[in-house]
Amino acid sequence: MFANEPRTKAVLCEHYINEKQKRGNTMKLNGSQIIIECLKEQGVDTVFGYPGGAILNLYDEIYKHPELKHVLTSHEQGASHAADGYARATGKVGVCLATSGPGATNLVTGIATAYMDSVPMVAITANVGTPYLGKDSFQEVDIAGITMPITKYSTIVKDVKKLADTIRRAFAIARSGRPGPVLVDVTKDVTAAMCDYIKQEPKKELPVTDTITEEDLTRALKMINKSKRPYLFVGGGAAISGAQEEVLELAHKLQAPVCDTLMGKGTFPGTDEYYMGMLGMHGTKGANLLVGECDLLIVLGARFSDRDVGSPKTFAKQAKILQIDVDPAEINKNVVVDAKISGDLREVLKRLLPEIQEKNNEDWVAEMKAKQELVNDVVPENVLTGPYVIEKVYEVTKGDALICTDVGQHQMWTAQYYKFKDPRQLLTSGGLGTMGYGLGAAIGAKCGRPEKTVINIAGDGCFRMNMNEVATATRSNIPVIEIVINNHVLGMVRQWQTLFYGQRYSNTVLEDKVDFVKVAESMGAKGVRVTKPEEFAPALEAAIASGEPTVIECVVASDDKVSPMIPAGMPNNKIYDQEDMKNWKN
Structure with missing residues (x-):
């Protein structure tokens, strides 16, 4: 030790202090x-x-x-x-x-x-x-x-x-x-x-930048600046990287419409003029049809899930595709792309944005606005439905709540009718599709963000899988709100049985004697049953004001369907609305 250093008093003193510490x-x-x-x-x-x-x-x-x-x-x-x-x-x-x-x-x-x-x-x-x-x-x-x-x-x-x-x-x-x-x-x-x-201080994790090459950046810039009809496709990776400001700047600089995945919700504001809605099986008509009309699809932290792209062979075939993702394993895995950049998305966009030329393409913007007119089905005000409930949740919370969901029709209605404006605002099981996920996730979210209103939106089938966690919320005084959209069936499975299985409803009917309000009350939570549209908003307002765990059961019809819908494996332009489903033939 110190063999090549003079044994000065200062060096020895410093060594002594370090060893003592x-x-x-x-x-x-x-x-x-x-x-x-x-x-x-x-x-x-x-x-x-x-x-x-x-x-x-x-x-x-x-x-x-x-x-x-x-x-x-x-x-x-x-x-x-x-x-x-x-x-x-x-x-x-x-x-x-x-x-x-x-x-x-x-x-x-x-x-x-x-x-x-x-x-x-x-x-x-x-x-x-x-x-x-x-x-x-x-x-x-x-x-x-x-x-x-x-x-x-x-x-x-x-x-x-x-x-x-x-x-x-x-x-x-x-x-x-x-x-x-x-x-x-x-x-x-x-x-x-x-x-x-x-004791050790943890090292700060730095964003992945060593895989970002000048060659990839240059090629991407040429494609972006050459494009006349760019379209942004935003996935969960954009939210994880914290790239919401960069994505917003990119969209407005390019005058590019933006669609997202379920996991990308909120990274680009759902209230922005360039927002088209969700892409894929239960996305908007406009978002799906525009994929077939762009000349450049810029994919930001999305992995081309089968629920998003339908048929990989026909997906955006007329367009060049640029994929930016931190995980190189996702590039060319499901859809072959024309250019890629592997690295942290926010860091990539920071490098690209100064070199991107602003666009002024009135024709493309006009086409975007025309497609935005192809909105989801009009929600009736005189009957309690899943979409009505979601719209009222948005109105009551002013779009500021943390929203969790379980998996099924209620999950898709939430993605369609709640206008998410911030990343990390929607918590839902996207890849695995886990029924029973939402209530536990809501409890965790409320612990991490106690200042936020936290609401889990569930179906009755999902609530049966996690209702025991109501006791967790009451035991620990965690004031989450559970909204159960109760149609007395496994709604999404029943929808598929209606459309693809000749209306053979094998084990999807949940008509029994379970009383969700009494279940909630038996575990120390408040329980409310809503059967009419005008009852819901006051029930939610009271639940928020109470500061107590609350279960709101909303009784809806059994055969309401999620629309639009693209049948599994079909191209994105084969999208059917509510009227199409009424005339569906197996």
């Missing part, structure tokens, strides 16, 4: 304490979980740390969805905890949901003691192996000396590049074993 920061802690300290290092303020035998050491330590808020959910799947909702609403890493065996496997659906939608989440599970691994011990399961295909990284820690670095690495992986879930499994003996711990 290092020793002062060193603490002898057990594994559970190390996990808590690592969570605090990462800025975690809230975790969601459910205790059990293998994870008791960690929960005993949580008891001693009231500064770390723990939300006890009613089911581990609810904990994973809550961590997901917290992450989507805040942009931070969500954290969930579960014990071994069934506790860990109950997280799987929530982890897969986060994986499909690129949500940063760290799931920490406990396993049986190291000597009992591989022996079919009680509640033993290889959760790291089970979750390997649905995580960015999964591992088991069997040495307490590796624990702190593994937790730190988990957070770094979860939030870097294209975000996603990470699972860390810790054996029970490691949660009790002692080890030196030295």
